[in-house]
Amino acid sequence: MSEHIVPVRIYVTIFGVLLVGTALTVWAAFQDFPWQLNTIVAMTIAITKATFVVLYFMHVRYSTRLILVILTSALFWMGIMFALTFSDYWTRSWISIGY
Amino acid sequence: MASHATTAPETHGHPALQHHFENMEQQREAGTLGMWVFLVTEIMFFGGMFLAYTLYRSMFPASFASASNHLDITLGTVNTAVLILSSFTMAMAVYFTQVGKHRPQVLCLIVTLVLGLTFLGIKAKEYSDKYHDHLIPGRLLPGNPYNPVVAEHGDKDPHKLHLLEGATVKQVEMFYWIYFAMTGMHALHMIIGAGLLTYLIIFSLKRRFDPEYHSPVEVIGLYWHFVDIVWIFLFPLLYLLGRHLEHG
Amino acid sequence: MKPIESFEVPLPPKVNYINAKYGLKSWLLTKDHKRIALLYLASITFFFFIGGIYAMMIRLELLTPQGDFLQSTTYNKVFTQHGIIMIFFFLIPSIPATLGNFLVPMMIGAKDLAFPRINLLSWYIYMLGGVVTIYALLAGGVDTGWTFYTPFSTTFSNSYVVATGLGIFINGFSSILTGLNFIVTIHTMRAPGMTWFRMPLFLWSLYATSMIMILGTPVIAITILLLAFERVARVGIFDPALGGDPVLFQHLFWFYSHPAVYIMILPSMGVISELIANFSRKNIFGYTFVAFSSIAIAVFGFLVWGHHLFVTSQSIYAGMIFSFLSFAVAIPSAIKVFNWTATLYKSSISYDTPMLYALGFIGLFTIGGMTGLFLASLAVDVHVSDTYFVVAHFHYIMVGGALMGYLGGLHYWWPKISGRMYPEGWGRFSALVIFVGFNLTFLPQFVAGYLGMPRRYHAYPPEFQVFNVLSSAGASILGFGMLIPAIYFVWSMRYGRVAEANPWHLPGLEWRTSSPPPTENFETTPIVTWDAYEFAPREETEVVGKFRPELERI
Numbered sequence: 001m002s003e004h005i006v007p008v009r010i011y012v013t014i015f016g017v018l019l020v021g022t023a024l025t026v027w028a029a030f031q032d033f034p035w036q037l038n039t040i041v042a043m044t045i046a047i048t049k050a051t052f053v054v055l056y057f058m059h060v061r062y063s064t065r066l067i068l069v070i071l072t073s074a075l076f077w078m079g080i081m082f083a084l085t086f087s088d089y090w091t092r093s094w095i096s097i098g099y
Numbered sequence: 100m101a102s103h104a105t106t107a108p109e110t111h112g113h114p115a116l117q118h119h120f121e122n123m124e125q126q127r128e129a130g131t132l133g134m135w136v137f138l139v140t141e142i143m144f145f146g147g148m149f150l151a152y153t154l155y156r157s158m159f160p161a162s163f164a165s166a167s168n169h170l171d172i173t174l175g176t177v178n179t180a181v182l183i184l185s186s187f188t189m190a191m192a193v194y195f196t197q198v199g200k201h202r203p204q205v206l207c208l209i210v211t212l213v214l215g216l217t218f219l220g221i222k223a224k225e226y227s228d229k230y231h232d233h234l235i236p237g238r239l240l241p242g243n244p245y246n247p248v249v250a251e252h253g254d255k256d257p258h259k260l261h262l263l264e265g266a267t268v269k270q271v272e273m274f275y276w277i278y279f280a281m282t283g284m285h286a287l288h289m290i291i292g293a294g295l296l297t298y299l300i301i302f303s304l305k306r307r308f309d310p311e312y313h314s315p316v317e318v319i320g321l322y323w324h325f326v327d328i329v330w331i332f333l334f335p336l337l338y339l340l341g342r343h344l345e346h347g
Numbered sequence: 348m349k350p351i352e353s354f355e356v357p358l359p360p361k362v363n364y365i366n367a368k369y370g371l372k373s374w375l376l377t378k379d380h381k382r383i384a385l386l387y388l389a390s391i392t393f394f395f396f397i398g399g400i401y402a403m404m405i406r407l408e409l410l411t412p413q414g415d416f417l418q419s420t421t422y423n424k425v426f427t428q429h430g431i432i433m434i435f436f437f438l439i440p441s442i443p444a445t446l447g448n449f450l451v452p453m454m455i456g457a458k459d460l461a462f463p464r465i466n467l468l469s470w471y472i473y474m475l476g477g478v479v480t481i482y483a484l485l486a487g488g489v490d491t492g493w494t495f496y497t498p499f500s501t502t503f504s505n506s507y508v509v510a511t512g513l514g515i516f517i518n519g520f521s522s523i524l525t526g527l528n529f530i531v532t533i534h535t536m537r538a539p540g541m542t543w544f545r546m547p548l549f550l551w552s553l554y555a556t557s558m559i560m561i562l563g564t565p566v567i568a569i570t571i572l573l574l575a576f577e578r579v580a581r582v583g584i585f586d587p588a589l590g591g592d593p594v595l596f597q598h599l600f601w602f603y604s605h606p607a608v609y610i611m612i613l614p615s616m617g618v619i620s621e622l623i624a625n626f627s628r629k630n631i632f633g634y635t636f637v638a639f640s641s642i643a644i645a646v647f648g649f650l651v652w653g654h655h656l657f658v659t660s661q662s663i664y665a666g667m668i669f670s671f672l673s674f675a676v677a678i679p680s681a682i683k684v685f686n687w688t689a690t691l692y693k694s695s696i697s698y699d700t701p702m703l704y705a706l707g708f709i710g711l712f713t714i715g716g717m718t719g720l721f722l723a724s725l726a727v728d729v730h731v732s733d734t735y736f737v738v739a740h741f742h743y744i745m746v747g748g749a750l751m752g753y754l755g756g757l758h759y760w761w762p763k764i765s766g767r768m769y770p771e772g773w774g775r776f777s778a779l780v781i782f783v784g785f786n787l788t789f790l791p792q793f794v795a796g797y798l799g800m801p802r803r804y805h806a807y808p809p810e811f812q813v814f815n816v817l818s819s820a821g822a823s824i825l826g827f828g829m830l831i832p833a834i835y836f837v838w839s840m841r842y843g844r845v846a847e848a849n850p851w852h853l854p855g856l857e858w859r860t861s862s863p864p865p866t867e868n869f870e871t872t873p874i875v876t877w878d879a880y881e882f883a884p885r886e887e888t889e890v891v892g893k894f895r896p897e898l899e900r901i
Contacts, residue, residue: 003127003197005194005197005198006190006194008191008194011187011190011191011194012187014187015183015184015186015187018183018186018187019180019183022176022179022180022183022334025334025335025339026172026176026339029335029339029340029342029343030342030343030345031343032343032344033343038340038343039340042335042336042339042340043335045335046331046332046334046335049331050328050331050332053186053324053327053328053331054324054328056190057186057187057189057190057320057324058320058321058324058325059317063131066132066534067131067132067135070132070135070136070139071135071138071139073139073562074138074139074142074143074562075142077143077562077649078142078143078146078149080649080650081143081146081147081150081566081602082146082150082153084650084652084653084665084668084669085150085154085595085598085602086153086154087662087664087665087668088594088598088653088656088661088662088665089154089157089662091662091663091664091665092660092661092662094662094664095662095663095664118458119457119458119459119460119461119463119536120536121872125535125536128535129461129462129531129532129535129536132530132531132534132535133461133462133465133527133528133531136526136527136530136531136561137523137527139561139562140523140527140561140562140564140565141565143561143562143563143565143566144565144566144568144569145569146565146566147565147566147569147570147573147599147602148569148573150599151573151584151595151599154592154595155584155590155591158590159590236580236582236583237580237581237582237583238579238580238581238582239576239579239580245582269588269589269590270589270590272582272589273584273589273590273591276580276582276583276584276589277584280573280576280584284569
């Protein structure tokens with residue numbers, strides 16, 4: 001089998017990291033950071049946790065590049081949906097055309 | 100009778116090898132790739148709802164924060180920990196299958212299933228709380244339409260809705276619409292996952308999987324991790340967004 | 348490589364995929380991709396006729412300016428259901444689920460698709476979606492337009508929106524599973540020697556189509572669900588009462604539905620590449636450009652959906668971005684047309700029925716595509732939006748384009764699928780009738796729309812009547828033209844000339860097995876050492892001093 005077997009200690013470490021991340025995000029939620037930092041901190045932690053799950057629990061770290069390309073494409077496409085939709089909503093107020 | 104010209108039956112390999120594949124490697128690769136392609140569809144599926152959430156949160160920050168603060172942060176955090184643990188046990192189940200340790204494999208699958216059902220149970224409790232606080236949007240339940248009681252200034256009643264500066268009851272309803280849509284879809288995927296785990300447990304008990312052939316365990320594991328990742332994002336977005344604005 | 352004539356074609360085995368097993372159960376529980384393709388063929392033909400009946404009702408009503416044949420509410424249901432059936436239950440599955448299912452494994456040298464049982468499941472899901480939708484139609488129908496715009500669909504329509512939406516939602520899974528199967532198959536099951544750039548262009552376009560199915564269909568799925576829940580709950584995210592925006596529905600709807608039109612046209616373009624190359628006996632000009640343009644169309648197609656929202660409250664700045672991108676998406680399509688034309692140049696064209704459809708496609712798709720550019724211009728779109736100009740534009744692409752490709756492909760591969768030839772004379776005749784009928788139906792609609800006739804109206808000002816009469820006359824010719832193949836295909840299954848393995852004498856891999864093929868497709872797994880459209884045997888291309896146009900490779 002050309003399959004890579006991930007050692008148990010990696011799984012345990014990642015599990016620990018995820019729990020720490022959860023605690024961290026709950027703690028950070030109660031701190032009043034300036035500007036939009038609360039959201040940025042929360043999203044950064046969430047993205048980091050998700051990345052660890054993808055790389056290690058879902059074995060993407062040990063998989064072919066094709067899988068990585070497919071996953072990245074999905075996120076990119078979701079990005080397209082967000083970006084172009086918000087190009088509408090966030091520019092509506094830029095011009096007043098009489099109504 | 101079409102002849103299998105490429106391989107004679109005795110050299111056909113593992114009993115789980117399907118006739119249209121050349122070898123187990125190709126079959127495994129196809130199965131994994133297939134599940135990843137399916138997860139792409141799931142990412143786009145949830146993506147639509149994340150889009151709606153992002154849009155309306157940016158338009159109604161105070162209402163969304165007020166609505167979020169009404170959710171039970173303890174139950175939410177516990178649920179997050181439960182799901183992360185279940186992801187760990189699922190990964191361990193795949194590991195034990197790869198190394199051929201049958202009993203720990205089955206045990207890990209059972210624990211994963213139990214944790215998943217725990218998550219759903221806690222979710223049910225949360226939904227029931229919303230029901231009692233009349234926060235189910237619109238006339239989704241005609242007998243219990245949306246009708247929360249807004250707390251007066253200084254009233255600490257946790258069943259009443261505490262509105263921050265600039266928040267409105269209607270916009271809070273928008274939050275709860277999105278909350279139920281997203282957590283509802285997520286719960287549906289958990290239920291499907293629970294069904295898939297049950298299938299895995301049954302067939303593991305029949306010793307169907309071994310180090311040579313365990314694609315279903317791996318592939319359903321991918322699905323389970325994905326459902327976990329959706330929750331990793333839902334938790335801060337739905338439960339934590341207004342906590343720093345919570346005034347005592 | 349041996350010249351084609353000396354290639355040993357196996358004698359038709361006594362047993363092929365059609366007669367390998369008898370009985371209804373062997374068809375309804377089959378895992379053979381070829382049988383599943385035929386199951387789909389029967390179903391989509393059925394839905395095509397239902398959609399056609401609705402079209403007939405529309406054209407009958409529009410013969411006169413007054414609304415005298417149907418009430419306005421009934422007319423709303425008729426055009427809605429025409430759109431829903433034709434788009435979701437005919438066009439989107441048509442080529443991928445019939446020709447694609449049949450040919451993908453054969454063209455890459457595999458025994459079946461990667462997931463045969465999921466393939467069968469996709470057909471059952473399609474049928475379930477169809478049953479639910481037909482129930483909705485019979486129970487009273489839906490009148491919101493196939494676009495289901497809010498707030499009419501969520502709040503004010505009294506028709507079967509939820510049931511129809513459910514039918515479409517279910518049908519979407521069929522699409523997703525088909526696309527998933529194709530992507531995995533093409534990545535993992537190519538025969539030894541079949542590199543990406545030796546694949547026929549039909550496979551490239553099906554791969555691009557599958558990309559769109561995977562990335563786009565889930566978004567319409569969630570959108571329909573949100574719409575249905577909003578209707579049930581009486582409030583929702585598109586409802587201004589909660590601060591929602593009805594245009595958000597349009598963003599989410601068109602995010603899928605625009606790429607959906609590329610799902611409908613890309614497979615057809617793939618068929619045309621096959622037909623042009625094979626019926627002019629010449630390697631396709633610019634293979635790499637055509638292959639990558641399919642992928643480019645799939646990618647760019649996701650960036651333009653806002654052009655359906657030009658006349659809404661969408662921001663003008665977003666409108667400008669979408670307009671620019673909509674012009675850009677025309678480029679890869681144009682590249683294909685140029686390459687097909689260059690392929691035809693100095694080639695040896697045989698005007699068989701499939702080639703007639705292919706040539707018709709090139710002309711009609713070009714008209715459709717260019718009128719799309721009119722619509723992509725913001726200012727012009729304000730004038731012609733929601734008029735018959737738009738209706739004519741998309742029918743040129745979907746009927747003049749996609750349907751012609753489908754019919755051409757069906758005729759081309761018919762001998763492989765059924766083991767029989769269709770009657771060539773009738774084939775050419777009906778192709779011409781369809782071409783004439785089609786143009787008579789839709790060309791006047793461009794004029795009517797530009798002069799201001801709105802779409803989705805059952806009554807109109809009398810000055811538009813002449814265009815509508817021409818259009819309805821054309822529609823009857825078109826309908827007649829399409830009935831002829833329906834008859835002779837069925838006739839040919841019993842009485843058609845028995846086809847040999849390679850009746851067109853072509854180098855494609857699918858022609859190197861018997862007609863019809865055995866269940867396992869090939870007697871032995873082929874090892875591929877030739878390019879997709881290698882007409883000239885390699886050892887003869889070094890001939891110097893003698894001009895042999897048939898061997899020229901530009």
